[in-house]
Amino acid sequence: MIRIWGRPTSGCTQRSLWCLEEAGLSYELTLASAIMGPNGHISKGSEPFGIVDTPQYRAMNPNGKLPTIDDEGFILWESNAILAYIALTYAPELYSGDKQVLARAIAWGSWSNEHLDPPITSLVLHVTRLASHLRDPAAVARGLKDMARELPVVDAQLARQPYLAGEDFTIADISVAPAIHRWMLFAPDRPRLPHIDAWHERLAGRSAFQKHIAPLEFHFDPEG
Ligand SMILES: N[C@@H](CCC(=O)N[C@@H](CS)C(=O)NCC(=O)O)C(=O)O
Incomplete structure (x- = not known):
């Protein structure tokens, strides 16, 4: 099971979720964001999903950005690196x-x-x-x-x-x-x-x- 932190409204998270889905992997998404809550942007009064400023999250991703994955202890951030990792490890058809x-x-x-x-x-x-x-x-x-x-x-x-x-x-x-x-x-x-x-x-x-x-x-x- 791969864990992923992100928000489905962010393009970087969307890439990663799309790739996990194409690879047929099971994954668990934890909502995380500094700027957006479930009902929109914080400039409109919504609460952020938080998490990204916690020491635990920063230990995984020092940028405090989205997305981050944890594949049984292998932590990775940067969405395009995540795509390459998933393709190389689980879905070679995604790079032919x-x-x-x-x-x-x-x-x-x-x-x-x-x-x-x-x-x-x-x-x-x-x-x-x-x-x-x-x-x-x-x-x-x-x-x-x-x-x-x-x-x-x-x-x-x-x-x-x-x-x-x-x-x-x-x-x-x-x-x-x-x-x-x-x-x-x-x-x-x-x-x-x-x-x-x-x-x-x-x-x-x-x-x-x-x-x-x-x-x-x-x-x-x-x-x-
Ligand atoms: N180059 C990074 C960009 C990371 C990034 O800036 N992520 C955005 C979402 S696309 C983010 O964390 N936004 C702030 C937030 O929602 O807290 C990647 O592709 O993963």
Whole structure:
């Protein structure tokens, strides 16, 4: 049994839960967050899930961030490292059992951390999580512009092959797709990127995606 600390509304946790599900592993999720409670963001008066500031959590993850896993005493943080660990240890099909595919998938994970996670984090805060008086329309415009600048890289890759790291679905897709799914929800007037649209449709047919990525309550604050 793998234990995981995180919150289902965070893209980094979503990646990890999606991967655990694809690998067919049993896991137990403990809700943890410094900034969000079960009913939305703390700026709206919700209570955080806590835990992340306790000495016990910090001993596992000195950053106090999400997610963290504990696999029978093996502790790991950084969502894309978690994906690589799960694939290597339990689900070689998630990297096609090929170390070059794995290396490519790791490249997409790093790219996603650096290029997609910052703008999508800003978007989620300023579109829905913050109280309305704290939201900045300029931050929304900047987030949409930054995402639109990055995504042709993904679209061009998907023009050449059906999945990001090759012919098959891998952890590269799990790394990148949560941010893109959220962008699609937040940017109804988004530029059309046909290869991303077709890839997203393929991913949306997966039951693990439907469980951990698709539900709207993971993306929009219950208070609007
Ligand atoms: N690069 C790290 C980022 C970790 C991170 O910043 N996690 C966010 C959620 S995506 C977090 O802990 N937010 C604060 C909180 O909810 O307490 C990863 O991919 O795991």
